[in-house]
Every structure is written in C-alpha cells, then in structure tokens.
Amino acid sequence: MTEPDVFGAAELRQAVLQSWEASPTRFREDANAEEDLRLGGYRERLLVELAQNAADAAGSCGVLRVEVRDGELRVANTGAPLTAEGVAALASLRASAKREGGSVGRFGVGFAAVLAVSDEPSVVSTTGGVAFSAARTRDAVAQLPGPAEELAKRSGEVPVLRLPWPTTGEPPAGYDTEVRLPLRADVDVDALLAEFTGQAPDLLLALPALTEIRIGEQAWRREDLDADRLVVHGPFRSDRWLVHRASGRLSEAALAGLGVEARHAAEWRVTWAVPLDDEGVPIALAEDVLHAPTPTEERLSLPARLLASVPVEPDRRRVAASAAADAVLTYAAECYPALVGKVDPAHRTSLVPLAGFPLSDVDDKLRQGVTDRLRVAAWLPAASGKLVAPLESKVLEHVSPELVELLADVVPGLLEADLSDTRHRRSLHVLEVRRLAAAEIVEAVTGLERPPEWWYRLYDALAPVEGADPAAREEFTALPVPLADGRTVSGVRDVLLSRPGADPDPAALLSTLDISGLRIAHPDATHPLLEKLGAHPAGPTELLDAPPLEDAVRRSVADARSGVDVRPLAEAVLQLVASTQPRDWIGALALPDADGDFRRADELLLPDAALLDVLDEEYVGEDGPLGVLDEDFAAEWPADLLRAIGVLNGFAVRVEEDPVEPDEGFPDVHLWWAEQEAAQPESWPPPRFVGIRDLDLVADDGWPAALRLLARSPDALRALREPGSYSAWWIERYALLAGAPPRSWRLPEAEELAGLYDPVPDVGLDAQHLELAGVRGELRIADTDDAADILERLGDPDRTVRAGTALRAHQALADAVASRTIDPAEIDPPETVRSVSGAVVSTGRAVVLDEPWMLSVLEAPLVVAGGSPDQFDAEALAELLDLPLASEENTMQVVGEGRTQSWPEVGRVPASCELLGIPVPTGEVTLHDGLRVRSSSGEHRVHWWVTSTGAVHAERTPDGLARALAWAAGAWHERFALTALLADPEATTLLR
Numbered sequence: 003m004t005e006p007d008v009f010g011a012a013e014l015r016q017a018v019l020q021s022w023e024a025s026p027t028r029f030r031e032d033a034n035a036e037e038d039l040r041l042g043g044y045r046e047r048l049l050v051e052l053a054q055n056a057a058d059a060a061g062s063c064g065v066l067r068v069e070v071r072d073g074e075l076r077v078a079n080t081g082a083p084l085t086a087e088g089v090a091a092l093a094s095l096r097a098s099a100k101r102e103g104g105s106v107g108r109f110g111v112g113f114a115a116v117l118a119v120s121d122e123p124s125v126v127s128t129t130g131g132v133a134f135s136a137a138r139t140r141d142a143v144a145q146l147p148g149p150a151e152e153l154a155k156r157s158g159e160v161p162v163l164r165l166p167w168p169t170t171g172e173p174p175a176g177y178d179t180e181v182r183l184p185l186r187a188d189v190d191v192d193a194l195l196a197e198f199t200g201q202a203p204d205l206l207l208a209l210p211a212l213t214e215i216r217i218g219e220q221a222w223r224r225e226d227l228d229a230d231r232l233v234v235h236g237p238f239r240s241d242r243w244l245v246h247r248a249s250g251r252l253s254e255a256a257l258a259g260l261g262v263e264a265r266h267a268a269e270w271r272v273t274w275a276v277p278l279d280d281e282g283v284p285i286a287l288a289e290d291v292l293h294a295p296t297p298t299e300e301r302l303s304l305p306a307r308l309l310a311s312v313p314v315e316p317d318r319r320r321v322a323a324s325a326a327a328d329a330v331l332t333y334a335a336e337c338y339p340a341l342v343g344k345v346d347p348a349h350r351t352s353l354v355p356l357a358g359f360p361l362s363d364v365d366d367k368l369r370q371g372v373t374d375r376l377r378v379a380a381w382l383p384a385a386s387g388k389l390v391a392p393l394e395s396k397v398l399e400h401v402s403p404e405l406v407e408l409l410a411d412v413v414p415g416l417l418e419a420d421l422s423d424t425r426h427r428r429s430l431h432v433l434e435v436r437r438l439a440a441a442e443i444v445e446a447v448t449g450l451e452r453p454p455e456w457w458y459r460l461y462d463a464l465a466p467v468e469g470a471d472p473a474a475r476e477e478f479t480a481l482p483v484p485l486a487d488g489r490t491v492s493g494v495r496d497v498l499l500s501r502p503g504a505d506p507d508p509a510a511l512l513s514t515l516d517i518s519g520l521r522i523a524h525p526d527a528t529h530p531l532l533e534k535l536g537a538h539p540a541g542p543t544e545l546l547d548a549p550p551l552e553d554a555v556r557r558s559v560a561d562a563r564s565g566v567d568v569r570p571l572a573e574a575v576l577q578l579v580a581s582t583q584p585r586d587w588i589g590a591l592a593l594p595d596a597d598g599d600f601r602r603a604d605e606l607l608l609p610d611a612a613l614l615d616v617l618d619e620e621y622v623g624e625d626g627p628l629g630v631l632d633e634d635f636a637a638e639w640p641a642d643l644l645r646a647i648g649v650l651n652g653f654a655v656r657v658e659e660d661p662v663e664p665d666e667g668f669p670d671v672h673l674w675w676a677e678q679e680a681a682q683p684e685s686w687p688p689p690r691f692v693g694i695r696d697l698d699l700v701a702d703d704g705w706p707a708a709l710r711l712l713a714r715s716p717d718a719l720r721a722l723r724e725p726g727s728y729s730a731w732w733i734e735r736y737a738l739l740a741g742a743p744p745r746s747w748r749l750p751e752a753e754e755l756a757g758l759y760d761p762v763p764d765v766g767l768d769a770q771h772l773e774l775a776g777v778r779g780e781l782r783i784a785d786t787d788d789a790a791d792i793l794e795r796l797g798d799p800d801r802t803v804r805a806g807t808a809l810r811a812h813q814a815l816a817d818a819v820a821s822r823t824i825d826p827a828e829i830d831p832p833e834t835v836r837s838v839s840g841a842v843v844s845t846g847r848a849v850v851l852d853e854p855w856m857l858s859v860l861e862a863p864l865v866v867a868g869g870s871p872d873q874f875d876a877e878a879l880a881e882l883l884d885l886p887l888a889s890e891e892n893t894m895q896v897v898g899e900g901r902t903q904s905w906p907e908v909g910r911v912p913a914s915c916e917l918l919g920i921p922v923p924t925g926e927v928t929l930h931d932g933l934r935v936r937s938s939s940g941e942h943r944v945h946w947w948v949t950s951t952g953a954v955h956a957e958r959t960p961d962g963l964a965r966a967l968a969w970a971a972g973a974w975h976e977r978f979a980l981t982a983l984l985a986d987p988e989a990t991t992l993l994r
Contacts, residue, residue: 005168008130009089015165018093019142026148029161033152036161039114039317047318048119049198050205050296051112052077052181057211059083059179064209067177067216068198070191075119078173078180081211084127092125092132093166112318117162119194120183126171127179133169136162203234203241207275208295208309230344231278242278246341247271248333256329269311270326271295272334274341276306276353284345286352292321292364301361304368305353306341310334321364331364335371339379347383348420351429377433383418385410390417392433398422399439400471405463408456413438413446440467440477447482448492454484454526461529468531479535484524486513497521498540498548499528511574512545519550542582551575552585558592562600568592580643589648595629604648604695606631608641611651612711616704617696628699653708654695655717661691669698670736674728677785681823682726692721694729698736705737709771722774734776735787739765744775745791752779757803758795758811781810783818786828789882797834799842808836812868812879819878831884839863845885852876852887854969858944859935860888894937896947896955900930911967914983923970925954933957960985 022029049068056066056079067078092113116123124133139160143149153160173180185191195217202215206224214223220237227233234241249271257268273295277285286305292298293309299319302308312330313322321327342353355373360366380389385406395415398405401422409416416438421430430437438446447460461481468475483497484490491497500513500522513522522540523532538544545551554561554571562568575591589604596609607613607622607630614622614630622628631649645651656665664671671693679686700708712718722730734745740763747762748755749769755778762777773779783789792811795801803811818824834842838851839862851857851867866885868874880887905911905923915922933955934941945962947955948969956966960981967984968977 005170006130007168009084009086009132009166009168011089011132011166011168014090014093015142015167018164019146022143022149023146026146026152029143029146029149030152032161032164033156033159036114036117036163037159040117047112047296048115048194049077049201051115052079053205053209053212053215054112054296055079056081056179057209060211062211062213064212065177065214065216066212067174068195069216069218070185070195073185075183075185075191075194076174076180077183078177080176080178083129083178084125084132085129089132089166092134093164114163116181116183119185119189121162121186122184123162124169124171124182125179126169126173126182128173131169131171132166134162134166136160138167139165203236204293205296206234207232207243207245207307208293208297210273242280242282243275244278244284244341244344245273245275246337246344247273248337248340250333252326252329256324256326258325270330270333271311272330272337273309274306274334274338275309276341276345282346283349284352289361294318294321300364302365302368303358303361304355304365304372306338308334308368328367331367332371335368335375338372339375339381342376343379343381343389347418350381350383351421351426354429354432356428357432373432382421382435385416385418390415392430392435396436396438396442397426397430398443399437400467400474402463402466404459405467408460408463409443409446412450440471440474444477444480448480450482451490452484454524457482457484457524457527458529461527461531465529465531468534475535478531481535483521483532483537484527486522486524487516491521494532495536496548497523497532497537498544499523499532499537500525500540511577512551515554515571515574517550517554517571519553520548521550542578542580545578546575546582546585546588552587555587556590558590559600559602562592568600569594576639576643576647579647580640584646584648591647593649594632594635596632597624597629599624599629601629602648603644604650604654605629607650608644609633609636613650613652613696616701616708616711617699618701618704621699626699628696650696652711652715653697653718655715655721656693656695658691660689661687663687665691665693667695668693668728668732670732671728674731677731678726680825681785688726691728692724694718694721697729697732700737702738702741705739705775706765706767706771708737709733709767709775713771713774719774730774730776733774737775739763739767739772739775739777744772744777745788747772748778749773754781754807754810757801757807758792781807781814783814783823786824789815789818789824790829793829793832793882796836797832797842799834803836803840805838805840808840809838809868811836812866813874814868815882816868816875816879819882820875824882826882829882831882835866835883835885837863838865838867845883848883848885849888849891850876850880850883850885852880853889853948854974855944855947855965856888856892856894859892859894859937859942892937894935894942894947896949897934897936897941898930898932900928900933900955902926902928905967905970908963910984911963914967914980915971917983918973918976918979920971920973920976923967925970927954927956927963927966927970929963930955930957933962 022032053066056064056077059079060081065080069076121136122134125131139162140153140158142165143153143160171182198217199220202217202222206212206215206222212224214221222237223235225233225235230244230246232243232245234243249269251268252270276287279285284305287307288303290302290304290307292300292302292312293307294312294314295309296318298314298321300321310330313324313327314320315322342350345353354376355369360369377392380391382390382392382395384390384395395417396413397417398409399422401419403419406416406419406422417435420426443464464478464481468478479494480492481494482490482492483494486500498521512520523537533539555575558568558571572591572593575588579588589602591603592600593603593606595601595606605628607628609630617628620626622630628650631644636644641651648654656667658665664675678688694712712722721727722733735743737744739747744762746759748759749772750761752759759778762772767775783792792815796803796808796811819826831845833845835845835848837843837848838857841863843863848864848866849860851860851865857865857867865888866879866883868879876887904926908927908929912922932943933945933947934943935947945957945959946966946969949955954966954970956962963984964977964980967980968974
C-alpha cells in the first residue's frame, strides 16, 4: 500500500536526485555537509535540537515527551503540526521554514542531530508523516551513474536527510508531532536517557515556549511564579531561578554583516538568569556557557546565565563574529544591572563578576561590558535609603550599623553597613567603590555642626575601630570635638574633658567663660575615646596647666579695665586652686581692690595684712604699686586660699629656676647681679634666683617691724639665708635701723669691730633679727662696698681703732685683694690710713711693712701693717692703699761681721724648738753682741735682720735670737714663747 504523499516528498526527492545526477559534486557536497553536522556541529545536541524545534512549534505552554519504545527513541511535542514547508526545511541543509516571527531555529539544520543515533528517522504529525532512510537513499543513489561512483568511494555513506519519503503513523494522544528514531545497535540507551535527564531542567529555562519535558517516567515542569521568578520542578528537586528578560530590534548597521535569511530575524532577545536557594538568595555561578538560547560552547565566568539571541555559527556551538553579535552582547551587558536590582540588596554584590582571566573572547566582552554598566548604574543600597552607582558610592573600611547611620546624611553615597563586610570587599573593589578609612571619616565629619549627643554617638561607634586599628588612632586625633562654649574644634589633643560626676565639675567652672583657646569638651560629648586619643581629664590640675587659662589670667587686669566682667574668671580660678597647687602665674589674676578698681592678686594685700603695718602709706592705695583687696570679696574666700594665689599678708618670696638675667621686678638687682658674677664668673648665672618682694616699699621707720615679720616667715628666712642672697644684700644696704643701713652697725658683742663700727642702737630687735638684717658680727669683707667702707673708717681720725683691730682689718683687706673678692681698680685709694701705732697718717708719708725686721728702723706712726708676716700679703695691701712697700723705700746694710753658726749649734735652740713642736732650721745665723744697720740717714740698733741675700743676723739676746729663729723656722706666732725659752730655761714650766 502506497503512503499518501501529503507534503510533496516525491517532488523533493526528484529535485534532489536530478541535482545529484546533473552534478555528482553536488552529491558529494551534501554528503560532506551532513557528515560535518553529524560528526561535529550537532554531536551531543539531540534533545536540545528536538526541544528547540518543539518550542518553535508550541509557541507557548509546549510539552515535550521522550520515551523508548520497540527500539525507537520517540520524542513527541505539542504545538503546530508538520507542514510541507517544514518537510522542505527538514530535507534542506541551508533553508528553514522559520524565517519570520523570531523562532529559535534559523538554518533548518538542527534536525541533523538525529543522525547521531539513527539512520532511519521519521516524523509523524496530525497532518501526516515523513521518513528518511540511509538504506533507501543508497538505493536511489546507486541508480545514478555519477553519484554511484562517488557513493562507492564513500563506502556507502549518503546524506540521509536529503531524500524524504511519505510515511504513516499518528503521534500519541494529546501531542501534535512525534519524531521517531530507530536506534542503531551501538547506541547506549541508558546513557542517552541519562544525558537527556541532565539537559531537561536547563532546556525549560532556555525555551520559554516549553513548560514541561517528560523523559520516560520522569517529568520536569516549569512554573512561572511571576515575571521575574520561576521554578523548574523535577523528579528529585526543584530549581528556583531569578530572571530578567529584555528584547528589541537590531539596527540595520548591526544586521548588515549577516546572511539574507539571518537578516530577517531582526529582533534580539536577552534573558539573564541566576539560580536561587530556598531562601531566595542568589547562587552565583562560577562557570557556565552562553545559551543562544540553547547551550553553546562559549565558556563564561559570569555569576548569572545568559540566554541571548546571539548569531551563532551553523553548528550552533560558537558565536558568529559579527556586528549583530556584538550588539546583542552589548544589550545583554546593559540589561545586567536590572537583574542585579531584582536581588535583595544584601546579596546583590554576589552577582558582580570578580577579577580573573576570561574564559573566552565572548566572556571577555561580556565581563567588561557588565562591569562597566554595573559601575555606573544605580543599584547599590545607600545608607540614605536611595540606590547609588558604585562610582558615586563609598563604603566604610571599619564599620558598624551605628556609624553608618550617623554618617548616612554626611557622606554622599555611603553604602549600607552590611556592604562593608569582608564578603563584599572583592566585589566592591572590582566596581571601584571608594573605601573610607579613618582619615576619610575624619575629613567627612570635619566642619559639621551637630549636637553634642551626636558626637558622643560617633565616638562610641568609632571606639571599636580605634581599638582594632592602631593606624586609626593617629588619624582620629584630628576628630572634631564640640566644646562646652558652643564651638566645635578640630583635633582632640589639648581638649579638656569635663567630669560630669564631680561636684562641682571643674570644667563647668570655666566652660561658660569666654577664654580664647581654652577647649573644654561639652559634657554630653565626653566619651572615653577622647581621652585615649590625647584629650585630658579636666581636673583642677589639668585646667591650671592649660595655656589658654594662663593667658586669660595674665590679661585679666587689662580686660577688667576695658570693661570685661572678670569676677567669674576669678571665682573659677579660686575654686580650682582650692583643689590643687597654685601656679606662679596665678598672681596675675585680676581681683577687686578697695578703691573699686582691679589689680593683680599679687599686688593686693589682705584687708588685715600684717604687711600694712610696715609699708610706707604712699605706696599702698590708688596711686601706689600695691592695693588692698576689697573687703567684701575677701570675706567670701578663705584667707589661706587668697594667699595661695598671691594676695599678700606678709612679704612674698619669688623663686626663679635657671635665671639667665636679672629680674627687673627687684630694685638694684642689676648691681647685685654684676657683683655676684664678678665674684664667681665660673658658676654664674646661678641655678636659681630667690628674692623677697616689696622690700623697697617699707617705711623708713618700719624696718624693725619688717624684720620681725621676715623672721616669722619660713620662706623669707630661707631667702635671706640663701648663699649670695639678693634680699640679704639689699637689706644690708638699704634698710634703715636708727637712720642707717644695717651694715653700718655692729652687734654689741662684736668687740673685734669696736672702733670701726658703732654698736647698733636699741631698736627693739634681738640678735637674730639684727643678724638677719645684716648688722655686722665679725670682720668680713664680702665686696667692694665693704672694702671701701672699712678703708674709710680706718682713715677716720675721729675713730679710735685699736692696733690689733687695725692689723686684722688690713689683713682682711689684703686677703680680699689676693682672693679677687675685690678689685683695687674699683676702689679709690684713701687719703689717710691707720698705722701700726693706731695713729692716722697721710698716705703721702706712709709705707706698707713687708719685712718685719725693718720695723726696728722705721717710725711706727708711718708704718701700715696687717697680721703676721707669714699670713699677710703686703703687696696686695700696698696695691689697694696705693702705698710703697717699706723694703722699696729703705736700703740697709749690716755693720760688723759677727759669728756665723748653724741653728742646731746655737745653744738652747734645739731644746726650745722641741718644746714648741717646731722644726729646727737647717740654715745658719750670724750672731752679734750688738747688731747695727746703716742707712743713708745713719746707723740704727736692731735686734735682728735679714739681708737681701737671705742671710739671717741676730744680736745675742733672747729677743733678737727668738725673732730670727721664729722667722727662719716659719713660726712667727711662736716668737714670744721662744723669747721666754731662750732667756730662761725654767720658762718651760711656765709654758706648760
């Protein structure tokens, strides 16, 4: 029975056979083309191609059923039945019935995939059937001479799908078309079906027209939840997908490079799809292939699957290089941010392609395009609630939700807190999102005006960052800090932190004052982080150490006189000092005085100050250097506290460490400084200066009381007893006791000064007070003034000075010159001097005794001497008095020869020396029965003599021998004892 030829199969066969017969080469070309498709292009694409054809036929809601029956693989589908045009397309390698309408298939070659499993494929439909057969094609070709020859060369291989034959059969009930493929013996049916089951879920995603695929007893069904989400239900699991679809028409320029038939498919379609877990969280793909819309071999590394109508090569494995392909890929990249925007904001960055090597040229183009679009599209959730583009966004390096909340309206484009998590870091780096580290945070908040509570919350949010990142600590030192006075300053260092728990809060005392530069943090902004960053707790000590407070105090008097109310400052400082040690500069604090004005605290006296009783009245008051503190103000504060800030009760002592120049606040200090420097240049300036203030303000008759007041003050006593004390120096010279400076008097018991100085009159002071004032108690030359004063007194004929006192005074003067305590060039030589006889003689006649033996030939009233010859520097005294030495004025010669003996040979000399414990001289002495010396004026009898050559002469008398022996032995003080011993041996008993 002949099958009805409803599709014109005979005509198609006849046309093909005639073409082959006319051109065996055509047969060869068709055979080669089909072989290429079977062996290469459509290898492993059987279900894909059949499903794609089924989808084209179905249009929508298509169902595909696959089963193996009677050795045949049968694939049935719903949708449009087979037509003559469809049969023509199946029998053609380069023509498709699907030229319009955007069908997936384009070239009519996809059916060639059946040759991978069958040599006898057929298609039955509700409209008829058509079959293809390798065996029947061989038989037909064998009848053609030219093609037969080629067939022999090909070992019987023929293009199976070129010659259709009518066939009968009906598709299964409910289906419109069924492809029947008798399987070759070498086909592994189980492996083939397993391959199909693996492809089924993806085909339902790729082919929207299909909604169900059944393979044997298993079924997969797609459920479209909405326009963006679908579920592919399978036998063992359900796959959830998020999709974004877009379409449009390609431009003429994009289509220009395509073939004639391809140009008719001007519509482009793109679907991006990403799998979701059960919670709806996207599962980023690590690696996939481009689907066009069924799988190609273009490897992709994008997190989502791309299904796009990209022009592909005939085998549907590679993208065809063309402007159209580039255009579709560009549209796909532009659509990608829309897919990302459909994901929950917390998971959107998982769809950002991470940095890496592209897997193909298509992958390279897509990755770059997608990344570029993601950078400029607004899809990242900002803390402000808006969506922002990555290139306009910022993310915190160290973050907390609180910090992001605080900075949401401060940092434009700041992303939500969750996006600062490390799981988003790589994605945001690819998108070039700027990360804000500590320095940028500080920069962002600098200049803001926010309430103190806001700043406290900011510090609290930044505290964990500071603890985790050592580098952040240094950056955070530049953070703004709101101050208690309403200002906001940049920088934490030097900020003082109030203590809200203190009663009263030290900082609160100053916070309302207008003190330029004083930076006290607002109590509501005070956070422990600020102290860690360099701020200081604002206790009394820290506040008093703040330079701005010091500056405010120093200018407080000027401020008060310009109309500023400085009482709050004074009260605040007094409260601070009540809790800690005062500072030197606090004496500059302006306080009200009794005259209604303001003065420095250290220029004011307490209303009942003891110092008021000793000061000259003209120095205290409106026009004087000192004033009296306002009584009402003084009554408000403890006297001890007022004294602590410098208000005077007694004399104030000022101490300066490491001074480099004289303190101008003390009278005559330059003179004292110069004297001290000249006396000890190697140790000047001193390590410290200690001075008692206001000594020059004492009334002339107030010094006895002033001295008693000084003696009661431990600080003043220490100042007066300081080595080289300035205050003691000044009092000695300028204080007045009975109308004269203290150094002009001597203590009553200082008898060694009798004649030189008068005893101090009774001024109601005891010896301690007198000594404290500098009343002399001993013969002492401390400076040039002392030397000049003593010289004047020694040459005063109205004074009765004992010889011993004069000798000691001259020796002290000589010692002062020799030790450089005084400089003779700074003292005018006296016109009169005191001689050894006690007489006052003109300096024009006097000489300084430098050789004691010459005293025997000189007139005692004309000789000035001092002390014993072995301790007395006659040259120094002569220089000071501007007098000649006696040896320079007189030339003497011993008369007679005498008898020369060594000292040990002279009777009684060894024994006398032994008794006194002095050495026996080793030299010689020349003894004379009567010793005389001759000068230009005549001869003189002497007891002993030493010539210019050092020869010692003595008369044979105890006195003469004793003097010579004492000189030779260097024991001048023992000469009187020697006289006694040499005169009477029994004097030993007396000496004992």
